[in-house]
Amino acid sequence: MDFAYSDEQKLLRENTIKFARASLNAHVVERDREQVFSRDLWQECAKVGIQGLPVPEAYGGTALDALSCAMVLEALGYGCRDGGLVFSLCAHLLACVVPVWRHGSEEQKRRYLPGLCDGTLIGAHAITEPDSGSDSFSMRTRAERDRDGWRINGSKTFISNGPVADVAVVFAVTEPAKGFHGGVTAFLIESDTPGFSAGQKFEKLGLRTSPVGELVFTDMYVPPSAVLGQVGGGSAVFSTAMDWERCLLVASHVGTIERLLETSISYARTRNQFGQAIGKFQAIAHKIADMKVQLEAARLLAYRAAWRLENLRNASLDAAIAKLMVSESLLKTALETVHVHGGYGYMVEYEVERALRDAVGSTIYSGTSEMQRNIIGRWLGL
Ligand SMILES: Cc1cc2nc3c(=O)[nH]c(=O)nc-3n(C[C@H](O)[C@H](O)[C@H](O)COP(=O)(O)OP(=O)(O)OC[C@H]3O[C@@H](n4cnc5c(N)ncnc54)[C@H](O)[C@@H]3O)c2cc1C
Missing domain, CATH: 1.20.140.10 (Butyryl-CoA Dehydrogenase, subunit A, domain 3)
Structure with a gap:
């Protein structure tokens, strides 16, 4: 393992630090005080490719290997003093974009990745529930077969980007007897789906420019094409x-x-x-x-x-x-x-x-x- 920066990595690092310092730090104290998530800054980050760092170019990403992605994110954390913004970007990229890229069908990748990479769509990842955090496998959200698709009921909490998300990776129990390995399925769901609602937005100690909140699903019907990966393959x-x-x-x-x-x-x-x-x-x-x-x-x-x-x-x-x-x-x-x-x-x-x-x-x-x-x-x- 050789961790010396290549010329390309050096340039990526320098450019990211320069960008972050010049574009992301103004009024951060005020944004933190008022808990403001800035969609404008989100868009600025998309222009330099942050939201799609490892995603293949064919889907609108930057196609970097994982180590180069780490170096860019390190540079972002170094140059950007808005910790909430950096956290929101990472939650979007690592817990929504990457699972779509790695587990999505060709149709899901073509439909969602370009928008997730270019800043049009904001992603979230929802597993935690009010009664299941560390023990996330004991979740209560259920997806039951309905016609050819699924009907989902339940709620998630502490979801980063939840209050502003356009699309979310949501985990639900599909076969209780099988437990987490085989009994839980991941769904990729658009926030304007009937029955999907963003509940309470939380006020929190830190990362105040990153919105965190509840997601509630009430008799929400999703088609079979919403399954991310395999049925039962949520783990x-x-x-x-x-x-x-x-x-x-x-x-x-x-x-x-x-x-x-x-x-x-x-x-x-x-x-x-x-x-x-x-x-x-x-x-x-x-x-x-x-x-x-x-x-x-x-x-x-x-x-x-x-x-x-x-x-x-x-x-x-x-x-x-x-x-x-x-x-x-x-x-x-x-x-x-x-x-x-x-x-x-x-x-x-x-x-x-x-x-x-x-x-x-x-x-x-x-x-x-x-x-x-x-x-x-x-x-x-x-
Ligand atoms: C800023 C922020 C952003 C978040 N974003 C997301 C998100 O985007 N999506 C999402 O799904 N969730 C998110 N979460 C939720 C987060 O993943 C959970 O808060 C975390 O997993 C802990 O769960 P809990 O809060 O229910 O605490 P609990 O599980 O109730 O734990 C309480 C305490 O008990 C300890 N504990 C529990 N079980 C054990 C054990 N077996 N052994 C030893 N100690 C144990 C814990 O370490 C902790 O100290 C976020 C949380 C925060 C604070």
């Missing part, structure tokens, strides 16, 4: 989404960690107390040294996970390891960045407290840290 669709999300969403976190490290270094060099820069105090320098160590380890794990996703048949263990380590490093780095900034770090104006609020979610979504440890334990035969 395969879910695994694809989780592998991509856990491997690549964390790449954006690596970029955020690097930005926070640089912010901390710069502040520690210029803030004077007791007649010297605070970075000269070993207690502060050690905090920042730990951030650097976490950044380097996180980057290697994220790149390795992305490489394995592209090159091996199964990357679930690497995905869990990368997700656990990088999200916890992000949270620690964000907290220490606030500490390095002292009281200023606690104030909205310095844009450091927002990074901490945003970072908390990373240890919950896409499976909590405890669930990642459970997955790793299972792989170790425990």
Whole structure:
């Protein structure tokens, strides 16, 4: 595994950072305060190909390999200070676009991918329910055979992009006796389908520019062409989404960690107390040294996970390891960045407290840290 940037990857990184800094950061404090999701910025990102990074060009994508995608998302997390926007883009790309690309019929790919890649359509991924989060396999949403199609009843919660989504990957039980492996089916559903409604939009601690809400399905009829993958094959669709999300969403976190490290270094060099820069105090320098160590380890794990996703048949263990380590490093780095900034770090104006609020979610979504440890334990035969 050679993770040295190729010339093309270097250029992608530079261009993404330049784009993010120039186009995505204005008024981020206000957007965060008012919880505004910006469709204009979404469109700007589509113009540079973010929403379709790994998708073949024939369907409107950029056709990058997984490692190059990780490098672009890292650059986005580094250059873009709007963590909610980056999160919404990743949820759309990794948990909706990728499953459609990997499991969709030719008709589904032709119908949805161009719009999902060019910014016209926003995607969501809906598995969590009010009574089933970590234990998502115990979902209650049911799809029952009706004529040649399916009638779906149930509700989903905490769905990223749910309040603005045009299309959603929705999981429902189709054969209860079979359990998750064989008994759950993924459906690709347009939000204007009769019986589909976006319920409550939640106010949340961080990632406030990324809309999160409920989806409710009431006697919703969908034709057989709405099945994504195979009937009973929901677990395969879910695994694809989780592998991509856990491997690549964390790449954006690596970029955020690097930005926070640089912010901390710069502040520690210029803030004077007791007649010297605070970075000269070993207690502060050690905090920042730990951030650097976490950044380097996180980057290697994220790149390795992305490489394995592209090159091996199964990357679930690497995905869990990368997700656990990088999200916890992000949270620690964000907290220490606030500490390095002292009281200023606690104030909205310095844009450091927002990074901490945003970072908390990373240890919950896409499976909590405890669930990642459970997955790793299972792989170790425990
Ligand atoms: C910002 C954000 C965005 C999200 N986006 C989406 C989305 O787009 N689509 C979607 O479907 N869902 C989404 N979710 C939901 C997310 O996947 C769930 O919140 C998460 O899986 C945890 O489920 P829960 O909230 O029900 O917590 P619970 O499962 O009730 O867990 C509560 C606590 O118990 C622990 N716990 C539970 N079971 C075990 C166990 N077996 N061993 C050890 N500890 C355990 C958990 O780790 C946690 O600490 C999002 C959540 C957040 C915060």
